[in-house]
Amino acid sequence: MSKWSRSLTAAGVTDPGARRDYDAQRRLVARFRPTSYLAVRLLLPPPVLPHVVAMTAVMHHGDNLLDTGPRTRREAAWADWERRVRDGLATGTSDDPLIRALVRTVATRPRLGRRVEEYLSTATAELEFAGFATEDDYQSYVDAYSLPAFMLVAELLGPESDAGGRYRAACRTFIDGSQRLDFVNDLAEDLREGRVGIPVSTLEKFSVTVADLVAGPPSAGLRGLLDEQIGLARAALLESRRLTELVPVGSRRLVRTLIEIELLTADAARERGPGLLRAAVGPPKAGAARVLLRGGA
Numbered sequence: 001m002s003k004w005s006r007s008l009t010a011a012g013v014t015d016p017g018a019r020r021d022y023d024a025q026r027r028l029v030a031r032f033r034p035t036s037y038l039a040v041r042l043l044l045p046p047p048v049l050p051h052v053v054a055m056t057a058v059m060h061h062g063d064n065l066l067d068t069g070p071r072t073r074r075e076a077a078w079a080d081w082e083r084r085v086r087d088g089l090a091t092g093t094s095d096d097p098l099i100r101a102l103v104r105t106v107a108t109r110p111r112l113g114r115r116v117e118e119y120l121s122t123a124t125a126e127l128e129f130a131g132f133a134t135e136d137d138y139q140s141y142v143d144a145y146s147l148p149a150f151m152l153v154a155e156l157l158g159p160e161s162d163a164g165g166r167y168r169a170a171c172r173t174f175i176d177g178s179q180r181l182d183f184v185n186d187l188a189e190d191l192r193e194g195r196v197g198i199p200v201s202t203l204e205k206f207s208v209t210v211a212d213l214v215a216g217p218p219s220a221g222l223r224g225l226l227d228e229q230i231g232l233a234r235a236a237l238l239e240s241r242r243l244t245e246l247v248p249v250g251s252r253r254l255v256r257t258l259i260e261i262e263l264l265t266a267d268a269a270r271e272r273g274p275g276l277l278r279a280a281v282g283p284p285k286a287g288a289a290r291v292l293l294r295g296g297a
Helices: 003-010 016-032 034-043 049-067 071-091 097-108 112-122 135-157 166-185 187-192 200-205 210-215 222-246 249-277 285-294
Strands: none
Touching (some): 003 016, 016 049, 034 049, 049 071, 049 135, 071 112, 112 135, 135 166, 166 187, 166 222, 187 210, 249 285
């Protein structure tokens, strides 16, 4: 019996149909986030693994619906998905294997229900995203979209109680760093799609325009702009290391690993510099492998 199969059993997923539903999400996550999937497969306790995989798949599917195609199509696709998720949660069933896995995971982890509701209620902020005028606009986006999406998974990794809000605050610090890094790392793709995640006010500070970025040849201020944004992302990620003090023992190795892999990615992005206008960069394979083997230590 494979580790995945054992983890399904440990999570109480014994019905053959339900196991197939979760397995479909495992294949999806393994394709689009291979490093993260390997980390959760290696480092999470078996009873939690299927649920984290399912909620990661929900987050990825939502991103695709909100990001792909003309706005009218995205709006219709999201509205249909939100309706079907709410129907599934209300009735306990669905014709969609992803929604069935979501419903089962929420039933197993009832606290997750409020995170799903928060995500469904605020995710349309991604539909509105066409760039940011100011840093405050970016921070509002993190609050409205990035953090609720991340909490779909983070709720499964965190403490039973977060009465003082320390865990959510640390998650917010992590996702701020991760999201800012993503916007820098995805410059090439975002420019092709006609939107940039670096605020206009920040571009102006370094005398850089979107037209400069599209034109390709690095402008004089581009290196300073990238260094500042990557530095801010890196500082937030370093600060988010306190997450490991706030999660249960079974989640610590994974949380530590995810943070360290993001830091490796930040270092690789800084090294690539203006080359990010051509393509994104990932963490060095050898470095990521070392982090995975050490469990982030």
